[in-house]
Amino acid sequence: MDKTQNNKAWFLVLPVLLLVAFSAVIPLMTVVNYSLQDTFGNNEFFWAGLEWFEDVLHSDRIHAALGRQIMFTAIILAIEVPLGIFVALNMPKKGFWSSLCLVLMALPLLIPFNVVGTIWQIFGRVDIGLLGHTLAWLGVDYNYTSNALDAWLTVIVMDVWHWTSLVALLCYAGLQSIPEAYYQAAKIDQASRWSVFRYIELPKMQGVLLIAVLLRFMDSFMIYTEPFVVTGGGPGNSTTFLSIDLVKMAIGQFDLGPAAAFSLIYFLVILLISWVFYTVMTNLDKRDGV
Amino acid sequence: MPLRGSAFVMFLYLLFLLVPIYWLVNMSLKTNTEITSVFTLWPQDLTFRNYAVILTDPSWYMGYVNSLIYVVLNTVISISVALPAAYAFSRYRFMGDKHLFFWLLTNRMAPPAVFALPFFQLYSSVGLFDTHIAVALAHCLFNVPLAVWILEGFMRGVPKEIDETAYVDGYSFPRFFLRIFLPLIASGVGVAAFFCFMFSWVELLLSRTLTAVNAKPIAAIMTRTVSASGMDWGVLAAAGVLTIIPGALVIYFVRNYIAKGFALGRV
Numbered sequence: 001m002d003k004t005q006n007n008k009a010w011f012l013v014l015p016v017l018l019l020v021a022f023s024a025v026i027p028l029m030t031v032v033n034y035s036l037q038d039t040f041g042n043n044e045f046f047w048a049g050l051e052w053f054e055d056v057l058h059s060d061r062i063h064a065a066l067g068r069q070i071m072f073t074a075i076i077l078a079i080e081v082p083l084g085i086f087v088a089l090n091m092p093k094k095g096f097w098s099s100l101c102l103v104l105m106a107l108p109l110l111i112p113f114n115v116v117g118t119i120w121q122i123f124g125r126v127d128i129g130l131l132g133h134t135l136a137w138l139g140v141d142y143n144y145t146s147n148a149l150d151a152w153l154t155v156i157v158m159d160v161w162h163w164t165s166l167v168a169l170l171c172y173a174g175l176q177s178i179p180e181a182y183y184q185a186a187k188i189d190q191a192s193r194w195s196v197f198r199y200i201e202l203p204k205m206q207g208v209l210l211i212a213v214l215l216r217f218m219d220s221f222m223i224y225t226e227p228f229v230v231t232g233g234g235p236g237n238s239t240t241f242l243s244i245d246l247v248k249m250a251i252g253q254f255d256l257g258p259a260a261a262f263s264l265i266y267f268l269v270i271l272l273i274s275w276v277f278y279t280v281m282t283n284l285d286k287r288d289g290v
Numbered sequence: 291m292p293l294r295g296s297a298f299v300m301f302l303y304l305l306f307l308l309v310p311i312y313w314l315v316n317m318s319l320k321t322n323t324e325i326t327s328v329f330t331l332w333p334q335d336l337t338f339r340n341y342a343v344i345l346t347d348p349s350w351y352m353g354y355v356n357s358l359i360y361v362v363l364n365t366v367i368s369i370s371v372a373l374p375a376a377y378a379f380s381r382y383r384f385m386g387d388k389h390l391f392f393w394l395l396t397n398r399m400a401p402p403a404v405f406a407l408p409f410f411q412l413y414s415s416v417g418l419f420d421t422h423i424a425v426a427l428a429h430c431l432f433n434v435p436l437a438v439w440i441l442e443g444f445m446r447g448v449p450k451e452i453d454e455t456a457y458v459d460g461y462s463f464p465r466f467f468l469r470i471f472l473p474l475i476a477s478g479v480g481v482a483a484f485f486c487f488m489f490s491w492v493e494l495l496l497s498r499t500l501t502a503v504n505a506k507p508i509a510a511i512m513t514r515t516v517s518a519s520g521m522d523w524g525v526l527a528a529a530g531v532l533t534i535i536p537g538a539l540v541i542y543f544v545r546n547y548i549a550k551g552f553a554l555g556r557v
Contacts, residue, residue: 003381004381005382005383006383006384009381009387012374012375013379013384015375016374016394017390019367019427019434020394020397023409023427023434024397024405024431026412027409027412030411030412031407031408086299087299087300089296090299090300090303091300099542099545101300102545102546103542104304105303105304105307107311107541108311109548109552110541111492111533111537112492112493112494113492113493113494113509114509115509115530115533118314118526118527119310119311119313120310122313122314122523123310123313128317128523129313130309130310130313131310161306165307169549170549170552173549207556208553211554221401222401225495242401243402244403246401247406250407251407251499256407263403263404266401266404267400267401267404270399270401274396274399275392281556
C-alpha cells in the first residue's frame with residue numbers, strides 16, 4: 001500500500017513509545033548501569049569498567065550453559081519444523097474436522113508455561129505418571145530426576161508437545177493460501193507428490209516457515225519456566241539453560257554485576273540473530289509484493 | 291492424496307497432544323490415596339474434593355482473581371495504546387518508522403529473565419511492588435509490541451480509500467476512527483485482545499517476581515503448594531486444569547486467526 005509521508009504520525013505512536021520506554025528502556029538502563037559497576041553492599045557502587053563482561057566471556061559455567069542452550073534450540077528446531085510441516089500437510093482442508101483439529105492443536109499453546117511443566121512433571125513420574133509408569137512396566141530404566149539423558153529427553157519431548165502445533169498452524173495458514181488451480185495444474189502434469197511439495201507447497205510456505213523458525217528460535221532461546229518446573233535445571237546442571245542460569249545468578253546469588261553483563265550479552269545474541277531473520281523476512285515480503 | 295493415511299497421522303498427533311492433558315484431568319478427579327497407591331487409567335472413586343478445596347479457600351481462588359485482574363488491565367492498556375500506533379504504522383511513513391517498528395519487536399525478543407531483577411527494583415522504588423498494575427505494566431513489555439504488530443496486520447487489509455472518503459465527508463479523525471474504522475477491524479481487535487490475554491495469562495517469571503501476597507497470580511500459588519510438605523497431587527492437578535479453562539473456552543472463536551496471532555499478524 002502507498003503510504004503518505006507524515007511526521008505528525010509520531011503523535012499516534014507516542015503513547016506506545018512512552019509506555020514501552022517505561023517498561024523496557026528504564027530497566028535496560030539499570031542493567032547497563034549494574035554491568036559496569038561493582039558493589040560490596042550498602043548501596044555503594046564502584047566503577048568496574050568492562051571487567052564483568054570479560055568475566056562472563058571467559059566463564060566456563062556460562063560457556064557450558066550456552067552450549068546446552070544451542071544444543072537444545074538446535075534439537076527442537078530440527079524436530080519441530082519438519083514435524084510441523086508434516087502435520088500441516090496432513091490436516092483436513094476444510095469443514096468440521098479442520099475446525100476440530102485447529103482447536104485441539106492450539107490447546108497446548110494456551111496452557112500457562114508452569115502448568116505445561118507440571119503436566120510433564122506428573123506425566124513422567126514413575127510412581128504416578130502414565131508415561132513413567134508405562135516405561136517402567138516395559139522394563140525401561142527411566143528417571144528424569146536422576147538421569148541426565150532422561151531429563152533431556154523429557155524436556156525435549158515436552159517442548160515438541162508444547163510448540164509443534166505452532167509450526168503446524170503457521171504452515172497450515174500458508175498452505176490455505178495456495179489456489180486449487182495450482183494443484184490441478186500439477187495433476188495435469190502428472191507431478192509426483194514430492195514435486196508438488198517441493199515446487200508448489202514449500203515455496204508458498206517459505207514466508208510463514210521463516211516466521212515459525214524465528215518465533216521458535218526466540219522462545220526456545222529464552223525458555224525458562226517449563227524446564228525449571230520439570231527438572232529445576234538438574235540433575236546437576238545438565239538442563240540448566242541460559243535463562244535458568246541467569247535467574248540463579250541474579251536472584252539466587254545476587255551477583256548483580258556479572259548477571260547484568262550476562263543479560264546484555266544474552267540479549268544482544270538473540271537480537272543479532274533475530275535481526276538477520278527479520279531482514280530476510282522483509283526482503284521476502286518485498287519480493288512477493290505483499 | 292491418501293485420505294486414510296492423513297487421518298491416521300492426525301489421529302496419532304492429536305493423541306500425543308491430548309494424553310498428557312487427559313492425565314492431568316484424570317488426576318484432578320481422583321483422591322490422593324488413589325493417586326499414590328494404585329495405578330488406574332480413569333478415576334475409580336470419582337471425587338470433586340480437589341476442585342472444592344480450590345473454590346472454597348480464598349488463598350487459592352484469590353490467585354485466579356489476581357491473575358484475572360492484571361491480565362484484564364494489561365489487555366485494556368495494551369490495546370488502547372496500540373490502536374493509534376498501529377494506525378500510524380499502517381497508513382503513514384514518518385521519520386524512523388521502520389526502526390521503531392523493529393525496536394518494538396525487539397521487546398518481544400527480550401528474555402523475561404533479563405528484566406526480572408530491574409523490574410523488581412523499578413517497581414519497588416516507585417511503590418508499585420505487589421500491585422496488579424505493576425504486573426500489568428510489566429507484561430506490556432511483550433504485549434504492546436504484539437498488539438501493535440497484530441493490529442497493523444489487520445489494518446493493512448483495510449483500503450485507504452475508506453479513510454479518504456470519510457475525510458471528504460467531513461469526519462474528524464477521532465470520529466472517523468471510532469465510528470468507521472474501528473468497526474471495520476473489530477475482528478482484529480478481538481484477536482489482538484485474545485492474544486494479549488493469553489500471553490499475560492501464561493507468563494509466570496515476571497508476575498511471580500513482582501508480587502508477594504496481594505497480587506500473587508494463580509500460577510505462582512501453584513508452585514508454592516508443590517514445594518510444601520506432603521504433595522497434594524489432586525489439588526495441584528485441579529489447579530492446573532482450572533488454568534487451562536479460560537483459553538479452552540474462547541479458542542473456538544479465534545480458531546481461524548490463531549496462526550495470524552501467534553505470527554504477530556504476519557500471515
